[in-house]
Amino acid sequence: MxxxxxxxxxxxxxxxxxxxxxxxxxxxxxxxxxxxxxxxxxxxxxxxxxxxxxxxxxxxxxxxxxxxxxxxxxxxxxxxxSNGRGWWSEYNHPPHNDDARDLAELESMSVRHRAFQWVLVPGMLQTAEYMRALFESGEPDASPEDQEAFIDFRLRRQRVLTEARPPEFHAVIHEAALRMEFAQRGVMERQIEHLIEMTRKPNIQVQLLPFRANVNQVRFTCSFDCYDSAVSELSTIYVEHPAQSPFVTDQSNLAQFSDAFTKLSALALPPVDVEAGSSIPTRRDSLGLIQHLLYDL
Missing domain, CATH: 1.10.260.40 (lambda repressor-like DNA-binding domains)
Known part of the structure; x- marks a missing residue:
């Protein structure tokens, strides 16, 4: 061979x-x-x-x-x-690349996915029309066919959160991500509503990091994803970077990113809790901030 x-x-x-x-x-x-x-x-x-x-x-x-x-x-x-031949193997031609397929395989193998985003809704929680607005503004040279192919692939990736035995998904999203204006008002409204609806699933937790939070103590300026393995040594960090591999596997770096996510989660508002939010209107939590942002659009 x-x-x-x-x-x-x-x-x-x-x-x-x-x-x-x-x-x-x-x-x-x-x-x-x-x-x-x-x-x-x-x-x-x-x-x-x-x-x-x-x-x-x-x-x-x-x-x-x-x-x-x-x-x-x-x-x-x-x-x-493992032969690595999951659903992602069907996307073995442009515009999809090796990193995209590797990411999908990694998501299928993880027991927990922790995502931190500064300026965008995490890909696993995006609506199709939000993705379309994102690609149209961020990839203006991509053909309509390629944009739809990217959207189809991302939507397929999202299914891991709702299939049998889904991983835990915990997102910390900066308030700035829900104030970005690259998408039309209706698109953002429906995206925020979708974000709230996804938190009804028992494996999904969302926190908002408000502008007032003192993030300087974390000293992280990039968005990242922690893909936790059942065996901690085999966990992986994904950091989008145009000039180097986005996959981080060194043990010291794994600990650094995991610690950063823990600190960011502690700085963020309490998680979105739809049931609690309806009965405690004065509670300062992620749902309260999301509802304020939705009203403010």
């Missing part, structure tokens, strides 16, 4: 984790590979995501590296055995 010319994020992540285990043990590729019957070149290809590793070899490598965490080992084996 030839080497993969373009490994997926899942395949690269498996290799990165195996490399991390080897580095933590202080082993060279020659030494670790020799212990399990693989050449250094073969192990390097595995660590780069360019070729697969058999479960028996993966267990042997974990043992050589001194890893005794069975939950982590089982999770790595599950990743290695």
């Amino acid at each position: 030839g080497l993969r010319p373009n490994p997926s994020q899942r395949q690269r992540r498996l290799g990165l984790e195996l490399r991390r285990l080897r580095d933590e043990r202080g082993l060279t590729a020659t030494k670790a590979g020799g212990e399990i019957g693989l050449s250094a070149a073969h192990l390097n290809h595995i660590e780069a995501g360019r070729t697969a590793i058999q479960p028996v070899k993966l267990r042997a490598l974990a043992d050589v590296c001194g890893c005794k965490d069975e939950r982590l080992i089982d999770a790595l084996i599950a990743i290695s055995q």
Whole structure:
């Protein structure tokens, strides 16, 4: 079997984790590979995501590296055995790219999704007409066909929140996102109403971060998504960036982003609670601010 010319994020992540285990043990590729019957070149290809590793070899490598965490080992084996052929495989042509498909696969594997947005409603909570306004203003050179293809793909991604055994979804959205005027008034009204309606689902929680919140203590200037795995070491951060990979997997960075989200959540207003909001009109929470913004449009 030839080497993969373009490994997926899942395949690269498996290799990165195996490399991390080897580095933590202080082993060279020659030494670790020799212990399990693989050449250094073969192990390097595995660590780069360019070729697969058999479960028996993966267990042997974990043992050589001194890893005794069975939950982590089982999770790595599950990743290695996944063929990655979900619904996103049907979108294997332009305008869709590898990062988009990798993101959809990542969302399907996560047990919790935490999203922080400064200026936009998170993609998983957007309406089709809000997306259309977003693409028309942000991607003016895209053809109408490509814009509709982007919308179709994003709407398909959203289904993970309503299918069987959905992940938890927790969004912290800055007040600025609901005051942006790139979309017509009616579009924003319906988007805000949709946001409220989505919080009725037991797995979805939304908080608003008001302008008055002191976010300087968090020192984060970018929007990001935390995709939490059942095994915390395999969680992933997604940061949209035009010049580098949007996927962050380094353990220290994972902790930094997770801590930032926790602080942002603490600074935000209490979550939208439709039932509580109807009985406590003076309560200062996310629903109250959303309703004020809706009235103010």
